[in-house]
Amino acid sequence: xxxxxxxxxxxxxxxxxxxxxxxxxxxxxxxxxxxxxxxxxxxxxxxxxxxxxxxxxxxxxxxxxxxxxxxxxxxxxxxxxxxxxxxxxxxxxxxxxxxxxxxxxxxxxxxxxxxxxxxxxxxxxxxxxxxxxxxxxxxxxxxxxxxxxxxxxxxxxxxxxxxxxxxxxxxxxxxxxxxxxxxxxxxxxxxxxxxxxxxxxxxxxxxxxxxxxxxxxxxxxxxxxxxxxxxxxxxxxxxxxxxxxxxx
Amino acid sequence: xxxxxxxxxxxxxxxxxxxxxxxxxxxxxxxxxxxxxxxxxxxxxxxxxxxxxxxxxxxxxxxxxxxxxxxxxxxxxxxxxxxxxxxxxxxxxxxxxxxxxxxxxxxxxxxxxxxxxxxxxxxxxxxxxxxxxxxxxxxxxxxxxxxxxxxxxxxxxxxxxxxxxxxxxxxxxxxxxxxxxxxxxxxxxxxxxxxxxxxxxxxxxxxxxxxxxxxxxxxxxxxxxxxxxxxxxxxxxxxxxxxxxxxxxxxxxxxxxxxxxxxxxxxxxxxxxxxxxxxxxxxxxxxxxxxxxxxxxxxxxxxxxxxxxxxxxxxxxxxxxxxxxxxxxxxxxxxxxxxxxxxxxxxxxxxxxxxxxxxxxxxxxxxxxxxxxxxxxxxxxxxxxxxxxxxxxxxxxxxxxxxxxxxxxxxxxxxxxxxxxxxxxxxxxxxxxxxxxxxxxxxxxxxxxxxxxxxxxxxxxxxxxxxxxxxxxxxxxxxxxxxxxxxxxxxxxxxxxxxxxxxxxxxxxxxxxxxxxxxxxxxxxxxxxxxxxxx
Numbered sequence: 001x002x003x004x005x006x007x008x009x010x011x012x013x014x015x016x017x018x019x020x021x022x023x024x025x026x027x028x029x030x031x032x033x034x035x036x037x038x039x040x041x042x043x044x045x046x047x048x049x050x051x052x053x054x055x056x057x058x059x060x061x062x063x064x065x066x067x068x069x070x071x072x073x074x075x076x077x078x079x080x081x082x083x084x085x086x087x088x089x090x091x092x093x094x095x096x097x098x099x100x101x102x103x104x105x106x107x108x109x110x111x112x113x114x115x116x117x118x119x120x121x122x123x124x125x126x127x128x129x130x131x132x133x134x135x136x137x138x139x140x141x142x143x144x145x146x147x148x149x150x151x152x153x154x155x156x157x158x159x160x161x162x163x164x165x166x167x168x169x170x171x172x173x174x175x176x177x178x179x180x181x182x183x184x185x186x187x188x189x190x191x192x193x194x195x196x197x198x199x200x201x202x203x204x205x206x207x208x209x210x211x212x213x214x215x216x217x218x219x220x221x222x223x224x225x226x227x228x229x230x231x232x233x234x235x236x237x238x239x240x241x242x243x244x245x246x247x248x
Numbered sequence: 249x250x251x252x253x254x255x256x257x258x259x260x261x262x263x264x265x266x267x268x269x270x271x272x273x274x275x276x277x278x279x280x281x282x283x284x285x286x287x288x289x290x291x292x293x294x295x296x297x298x299x300x301x302x303x304x305x306x307x308x309x310x311x312x313x314x315x316x317x318x319x320x321x322x323x324x325x326x327x328x329x330x331x332x333x334x335x336x337x338x339x340x341x342x343x344x345x346x347x348x349x350x351x352x353x354x355x356x357x358x359x360x361x362x363x364x365x366x367x368x369x370x371x372x373x374x375x376x377x378x379x380x381x382x383x384x385x386x387x388x389x390x391x392x393x394x395x396x397x398x399x400x401x402x403x404x405x406x407x408x409x410x411x412x413x414x415x416x417x418x419x420x421x422x423x424x425x426x427x428x429x430x431x432x433x434x435x436x437x438x439x440x441x442x443x444x445x446x447x448x449x450x451x452x453x454x455x456x457x458x459x460x461x462x463x464x465x466x467x468x469x470x471x472x473x474x475x476x477x478x479x480x481x482x483x484x485x486x487x488x489x490x491x492x493x494x495x496x497x498x499x500x501x502x503x504x505x506x507x508x509x510x511x512x513x514x515x516x517x518x519x520x521x522x523x524x525x526x527x528x529x530x531x532x533x534x535x536x537x538x539x540x541x542x543x544x545x546x547x548x549x550x551x552x553x554x555x556x557x558x559x560x561x562x563x564x565x566x567x568x569x570x571x572x573x574x575x576x577x578x579x580x581x582x583x584x585x586x587x588x589x590x591x592x593x594x595x596x597x598x599x600x601x602x603x604x605x606x607x608x609x610x611x612x613x614x615x616x617x618x619x620x621x622x623x624x625x626x627x628x629x630x631x632x633x634x635x636x637x638x639x640x641x642x643x644x645x646x647x648x649x650x651x652x653x654x655x656x657x658x659x660x661x662x663x664x665x666x667x668x669x670x671x672x673x674x675x676x677x678x679x680x681x682x683x684x685x686x687x688x689x690x691x692x693x694x695x696x697x698x699x700x701x702x703x704x705x706x707x708x709x710x711x712x713x714x715x716x717x718x719x720x721x722x723x724x725x726x727x728x729x730x731x732x733x734x735x736x737x738x739x740x741x742x743x744x745x746x747x748x749x750x751x752x753x754x755x756x757x758x759x760x761x762x763x764x765x766x767x768x769x770x771x772x773x774x775x776x777x778x779x780x781x782x783x
Contacts, residue, residue: 175617180605191620210342214355215329221360225353
């Protein structure tokens with residue numbers, strides 16, 4: 001399938017628009033349907049570039065965050081009255097910590113407010129993950145103006161690190177598995193994290209050195225070999241997101 | 249063109265001077281080769297030329313480096329981009345664009361060249377480096393040799409006066425390496441380009457070099473013609489070792505020179521070639537009609553072979569011809585699409601944990617992938633615990649392989665060779681039936697390589713284990729392997745003794761064999777043995 005090639009800013013602007021709309025609507029149904037729509041879009045538009053996989057990882061990450069946020073939300077904090085689902089034992093706290101309660105009754109209201117707050121954070125992470133996986137970081141670099149040089153370098157390194165992390169994690173986990181180590185569970189992550197950090201740092205330094213040696217950021221003007229132009233379809237994508245902001 | 253005057257360099261938090269009082273003038277149109285043991289400061293010397301050292305890395309620089317009259321003290325790397333093209337050790341890490349054409353144009357875009365000039369130069373470079381067929385390809389999908397050519401093209405497109413390359417052939421197969429080097433040779437001769445190369449595999453580059461800079465690692469550096477430097481250098485290609493072993497007064501650095509000087513030796517009536525060792529009876533791993541494919545592309549096409557205990561088998565192929573797929577399938581990373589693999593009766597894919605450690609030892613291309621401890625000590629203790637060994641066993645293995653590594657060192661601070669040694673000892677501590685290595689000699693110097701050769705031969709012959717390695721390094725294969733499997737396009741095209749396979753193809757023949765053809769001698773050792781046999 002021939003995928004339409006969009007301006008590199010398009011998906012990022014679109015993500016911004018959606019994020020704003022989600023926050024302003026503050027409705028669980030809207031958030032869930034937004035994330036659903038984003039998933040459909042990512043799975044049908046992304047190609048097999050290395051960064052395309054980053055969306056799956058942000059989804060996993062946001063599920064973790066959601067679980068953690070909900071757990072904390074229902075165990076710590078002020079009680080919200082309502083229909084009680086179950087009751088946790090209350091942890092006794094010293095008298096100098098008034099107003100905080102750990103455990104106690106978990107009401108339906110409390111659970112749903114914890115869930116919807118967590119969902120908000122997660123949807124925003126997932127939406128920006130979608131933008132990262134739909135946009136080539138290299139093309140993004142080409143359209144950023146030179147006068148924000150330092151910023152542009154940081155952005156490119158940041159956006160290219162995530163997908164590289166994904167490929168490196170795979171490679172390192174394979175090596176660890178071949179060493180006969182268990183690659184599931186939390187402790188195994190420590191074994192992956194150390195070689196991973198080391199490698200991404202080295203890669204980022206290499207990229208920065210290469211860009212520096214090739215004169216990036218020296219001249220304030222920059223010519224374009226094949227200019228990337230803004231088309232009608234880019235406007236349509238962005239308008240679709242900001243339209244939601246307007247009606248929210 | 250390039251002038252180093254009284255250059256000394258020291259990095260912060262280090263007591264070792266990298267360079268001390270180096271004086272060196274490189275003329276226009278010269279091809280200079282920088283050699284030295286790993287970690288001696290070759291890369292630092294290269295990066296001094298455009299000011300990446302010290303502007304990018306930190307460090308204290310005394311003296312002055314200037315290129316075409318521009319001093320790196322006054323100019324940052326970016327300011328010298330029109331003068332110097334630099335290709336790093338790992339070009340894949342330095343790419344800034346997605347497609348070949350955009351990558352080539354990037355350097356000109358940032359220099360703000362007009363569009364017509366860019367169009368013309370991109371075409372010129374595409375032709376010069378035979379990249380025209382790849383112009384719209386995504387860089388991530390290119391093979392190692394193609395990526396290297398793109399990186400060189402991207403550096404040349406701004407018409408620099410100096411081209412600096414850090415180990416340009418270390419990841420390439422012999423044919424791709426030859427291609428890249430002959431392009432450089434042509435650029436030097438046709439355009440008067442000044443080229444500075446650092447390289448470990450001297451046998452590949454030595455014939456192109458005008459001068460050599462030899463860095464000791466203790467700050468001292470010698471500069472001279474290849475003959476002068478190699479006469480007494482511990483780092484030397486096999487061809488020079490051959491000259492030394494034959495007691496020749498002069499050394500030749502090219503195959504042609506050496507052939508002229510050794511006519512009488514080639515003429516001796518060699519004794520019968522030593523009969524190949526009878527094949528040991530016990531099969532360690534065997535695969536039959538193995539087919540592996542990814543995304544509808546066939547990586548391996550119904551290949552079969554058996555590897556026996558005590559054998560050292562080298563898998564050779566062009567970049568991207570299915571070497572890694574074979575290794576990964578045998579190591580049990582992938583399940584084959586078709587066919588069977590049997591490792592002492594088990595299917596490697598189904599092995600886990602301790603059972604896997606005892607059956608297969610696998611050293612990936614990046615040995616550091618295996619290491620996650622904060623120090624050598626933690627790493628060794630972990631291996632002891634994993635394999636229920638007496639404390640200190642792994643460290644003893646390490647001491648034998650690479651003596652003198654401090655236990656408190658962080659694995660990241662080890663040299664490439666030491667890190668490989670650590671990964672090897674961790675893997676070997678579980679005493680696997682077969683050891684599989686993927687490209688173990690990338691970035692290793694000759695000393696580390698001969699160390700590796702010694703370790704692997706000992707492992708295979710003394711303990712009767714099998715070793716399987718994928719490599720591009722024909723010299724290593726000549727020294728080490730007893731059998732070679734040659735893969736092309738997913739098929740095994742040759743499988744036989746090292747002697748037969750290497751001698752049947754000139755591109756994959758080691759230097760000594762090229763000099764001594766038609767005599768069937770692969771290494772210096774063989775030549776010496778044959779001469780002694782004849783006397």
